Amino acid sequence: MILLLRNRSAALLKLTLVGAAFMGTSLLPVNAFADDQEVIDYREHVMKTMGEQVAAMNQMRQAKIAPENLAVHAEILAVTAATAKNAFTPRVVGGKAKAEVWANWQDFSKRLNELVAATADLAKTAKQGGLAAAAPKMESALTCKGCHDVYREEKK
């Protein structure tokens, strides 16, 4: 990745941003995403981050790992959940996302909004009260399966 970063100068980044501004914001969602695979990769980075953080938190809930950093994990989860809807906004079917994500966008985005609210609340609770306070909320906040059953196609 670093090689990639080194090959991309700040000037190029600024130039692109200026170019995008000239094209007009209404065109951004279409033109800004150059490649469908990039869109799929990007949202998978977001979803995998959430998967890793939920797994770490579950280790703490099951007393397999000391829960001292639960609040930090909950914060990473909340920060990442807030990026998810944006990552799914471009209508690009593929990866594990079923076409229903966009066919039922109203329901899907409502669920993602609820996830954002629930994880933000969980992060606040974990920060204030640690595992004892957060544990009862974890199951209801992290209802990943409810969405995955409808919108995610598990690859074998």
Added chain:
Amino acid sequence: MMRATRAAAFGAAAIMLMPAAGHADGKETIEYRQHIMKTLNEQSAALGQILSTTIPGDNTAAHLEAIALAASLALKAFEAKAPGGEAKPEVWSNWADFSKRMNDFSRKTAEMAKISREQGTDAALANVVDALSCKGCHDVYRAEKK
């Protein structure tokens, strides 16, 4: 009564024998630190896509925040001496160097997130190559699984 006393003594001894961080099981310890390192990997990759302009930068600040938060956990996750996964034994035999690198990583990513909050993402990204110099550490301390 005697049995209860013995059980209590055993429990106390077991607690004392646990690694400092309270990690009960080597496999769990390895999995836990992998959750943190994979998070760093996913978030860095997402940021890399934004920097290469293949993805718009709307979420840049959030990625910088997530990276800084995960980086702040990484050293602690390696404190328990549990070789395995992709971590080489050198992590613990060269602990002073490893922990210095981890602390540098945490400090630099925290600084980047702070600049992002206070001055915006363009200013924060000026230091991204220096802050995310993952390869330098991985070359020494990580045995990548094929």
